[in-house]
Amino acid sequence: MLAPWFEGERLPGEVQLDSAVILNRADGAPSAVVWSRRATDDTVEDAVRAALVEVNRREALTGAGLADTVVDDVQRFRPQVQMFSPASVSGGEVSLRDRLPGIIGLALGFLLWSLVVTGASMLMNSVMEEKANKVMEVLMSSASSAEILAGKVLGVAALTGTVLLAWGAMGAAGFAALIPEIGADVAAVLMKDGLLLYLFAYLAGGYLMYAVMFAAIGAFCETPREAQTLIGPIMMILIVPLLVMQMAMRNPDAMLVKVLSWVPLFTPFLMSARAPSGPPLVEIIGTMAGMLVTVVVITWLAGRAFRAGALSGVKLEWKSLGRVLKREG
Structure with a gap:
């Protein structure tokens, strides 16, 4: 032994x-x-x-x-294998330039996920601290709940956007200085067919959708422990696109990826991952329309919930959310 x-x-x-x-x-x-x-x-x-x-x-x-x-x-012995495809940029052998859309899509999907979760969490913590310190009551005496919510969402969005632009500028400078060929290929992928506009729309929609939800949850909580019980279901939802995005890199047209792309809560992440690979325009327009409608509905519901939480000391549970919204209506 x-x-x-x-x-x-x-x-x-x-x-x-x-x-x-x-x-x-x-x-x-x-x-x-x-x-x-x-x-x-x-x-x-x-x-x-x-x-x-x-x-x-x-x-x-x-x-x-x-x-x-x-x-x-x-x-x-290591065999030499060359891959050819009529869809390649050169019309022949597949190169890194042809694989870049999948790599960039996965990176953008993860980046968007990180920005949304980080920004929404910052917003929720800010609301919780202000409510716990009775600052929210002072704010409510001089502005409406809608104005406060909008200001907080836009403020955190501006901070997140500034950080994103700074990191993006440093990354672009690094690519240009160290590996200019790959940097040029990355820029070509991002500039193709208005991709940056699509990505900005998905980023804005995804951030707004989850930011208002987290802010509404923060209005009902004063400690992180209270918030954990409410954000648990939302975080479980956010885990799904993390798993599916890896599949989208290998096969962006897989049936599961395409179906889940139409689910508004997953749309910002999965379509950001698929967009560099050139999905059909009807899917881009359709998923974006569904996401925007969902953003409007969630913003309206979250605004009512935020007002109810900011004006009361009620501890919210998911099963009582309907009663709270109905009372606010």
Whole structure:
């Protein structure tokens, strides 16, 4: 038993074994017993298995009469594979320029997701702090709830946009200075067919949709603990596009990706990921229209909820949201 060696009982000081491999042969083939200090770590097991496969292959080939040099050549062989597509920029071999739309789409989708979650969370925390410190009551005495909500949403949007522009400018300068060829290709993809306008629309719609929801939730909470119970379902919704965006990079026209792109809560992220790959114009217009309608409805509902939360000390639960909105109406 090797357990004492892993628990430090057989080694001086605090030294402990991380892994141990006992090599053997079973039925004439290489085999091994692997001990690991962490039962959930299969890294060493996978590495040993791969090494034994190579050893067994070499023994089989040399046993069949092949020279060691031939065996080495076989193992070192890496085939040269070229991919061609009529859809490539050159009309022939596929290059990095042809794969850039998928890469850029995935990066933009993740960037949008990060901006929306960060900006909406900042907005919610700001509202919670003002309510807990009774600042909200002072604000409500001099401005309407709609004006306060609009000011907060636009203020955080301006801050987020400034940070985005600064990082974008530094990234563009870095590309231009270090890898100008790739930088030119990235710029060509972003400037193609009004892509930047689509991305801006999806960014604005996605931010507004979730920002007003988070602000309304913050109006009913005074501590992060209270907010966690309410934003849990929203965060579960936000996890879905994170998973699907990776599929959109490999196949932006996959049925699941196309269907979920029409769900307004997912539209900003998935369409941002798909847009560089050139989806049909009808999908761009249709999903954007659905997103804008949803933004209007959610903004209206969130405005009523924000007013109800700012003017009362009611602790909101999802099951009581309907009653709160009805009372405000």
